[in-house]
Amino acid sequence: MGTKGSANRQRIVDAADYLFYSRGYNQTSFSDISDKTGIPRGNFYYYFKTKEDILAAVVDARLIEFKDMLKCCENAASGPLERLHALVQFPLQRETQILQYGCPIGSLSSELVKDQDTEISQTRLTAVFDLLKNWIEEQLNKLGQSARGDDIAKDLLAKMQGIIIIANVYRDAEFLRRGINDIQSWLNQTLSH
Amino acid sequence: MGTKGSANRQRIVDAADYLFYSRGYNQTSFSDISDKTGIPRGNFYYYFKTKEDILAAVVDARLIEFKDMLKCCENAASGPLERLHALVQFPLQRETQILQYGCPIGSLSSELVKDQDTEISQTRLTAVFDLLKNWIEEQLNKLGQSARGDDIAKDLLAKMQGIIIIANVYRDAEFLRRGINDIQSWLNQTLSH
DNA sequence: TAAAAAATAATACGATTGTCTTAGAATAGG
DNA sequence: CCTATTCTAAGACAATCGTATTATTTTTTA
Structure with missing residues (x-):
């Protein structure tokens, strides 16, 4: 089981957590999370099927x-x-x-x-x-x-x-x-x- | 001075008022307001320069x-x-x-x-x-x-x-x-x- | 070490966003 | 009635949205 992957997943959740709090859920885009983590926008789909899945994780x-x-x-x-x-x-x-x-x-x-x-x-x-x-x-x-x-x-x-x-x-x-x-x-x- | 125009302007504000309340400002699009009023989306620019201007009116x-x-x-x-x-x-x-x-x-x-x-x-x-x-x-x-x-x-x-x-x-x-x-x-x- | 699985990078997709333009219709005042 | 102004309809615009794909690299397992 990959340990690196779950670490990156956590980084996404952490960044989203902060951004959802400071800017709001609907005002936070995948690009925002991408900018904050350095993880390519398109990559999120590997961890989360939808934006709402990220929300659920947050x-x-x-x-x-x-x-x-x-x-x-x-x-x-x-x-x-x-x-x-x-x-x-x-x-x-x-x-x-x-x-x-x-x-x-x-x-x-x-x-x-x-x-x-x-x-x-x-x-x-x-x-x-x-x-x-x-x-x-x-x-x-x-x-x-x-x-x-x-x-x-x-x-x-x-x-x-x-x-x-x-x-x-x-x-x-x-x-x-x-x-x-x-x-x-x-x-x-x-x-x- | 046109009286018809200001009536339509009011219809936009009324619809936006309701939508901003029930869905939120950022979750309400020009298309939503257009659908509710029947006024073409592109027409809003005649009354309001930006979306924030609509917000101000609301x-x-x-x-x-x-x-x-x-x-x-x-x-x-x-x-x-x-x-x-x-x-x-x-x-x-x-x-x-x-x-x-x-x-x-x-x-x-x-x-x-x-x-x-x-x-x-x-x-x-x-x-x-x-x-x-x-x-x-x-x-x-x-x-x-x-x-x-x-x-x-x-x-x-x-x-x-x-x-x-x-x-x-x-x-x-x-x-x-x-x-x-x-x-x-x-x-x-x-x-x- | 070889095969399988997990993870990454980069990009393309259609849809929708807010903004803006333009041509024509309605309405006004002189 | 004619001209000037106000208003309407329709659509184009670039940018961005969330989503999806594919090829490649890294890591794990056997």
Whole structure:
């Protein structure tokens, strides 16, 4: 089995991941990925049958990235509440990118719901949201919030998405920090009983 | 001065407005607009020099739409708090579209921050957000919240964007209604003192 | 090391993109 | 009514899109 090939495949996915994030899926062409990797445009067909296949691979890659992030949150704290706080604070580590390009899943999702053809990848994208939602619910369960777990998890995701959208539109780092702070206060208030 | 011409121009803008919302700006071609209006593709150049000019016209149209919406909120209620509630409730009137395509300004804005070339229209888009923000601040001023007006206005916008994003991703009408309800509770709580 | 498989390079394909031109039709004002 | 202007129809334009093919080189396996 070729090991060189899968390395090049990964380079394509990495370049596409970055470009889909910074320019958007539909605004990224094969030529763009070719320029960034040095791999000839026509060669992509060897690894991926269609552009949507590349998208699927990128979404899979982001799934892994977010799983790593959640693992990181689990390692950073032992208690469920502290882990939730770690999750909420994560955008601060990506402040520059967040302010420039928004949320890696939120913005891609917003773009893809408008594509009628890419239904397959759309379901994959909600899978990323579900990954986060399930993890949040897991922490809430440990805090005895199993009843309203689904609602609170969605609320938390909505709050984070909203903060990121506005911070992105106004390129307002201060608002991002304050917004995340407010979410943490809300978390403490909601989960103390 | 020709009156027929400006009518056709308006038809182009209307079709583009709908298509940009339902499919996205970059996923809408001149051919799409041509198909929807029956106006030959090559004819657009008579009214608009570039595609971005059409975008600018669409953004202007949405500015007017949102101004109308704000006027509608002003007519619906006499007090500033009630007017804010009217604004918050507005997405419920567009429930179907919101669930399908998201927010008309939020989603377009998310798409355009990623375009490096369309800076001009990007500033126009923040103008739509500013329109809302200024109106909200205006109501807050009347409620004696002039000090934290900017912060609260951004918070309100963020909350609405977040709710709409999640409701859109999960196509969850119930969450949309509950989320808006929660925003109203938050409004009452924040502005009562 | 020889045969098989995997990977690379380069290019061609039809379709579509946004842009632009031009000839003619409709409509206006004098 | 005639001229000038505004508008419409149709299509050409180069560039780029995603896709596909083929010949060749590299790597793996036996």
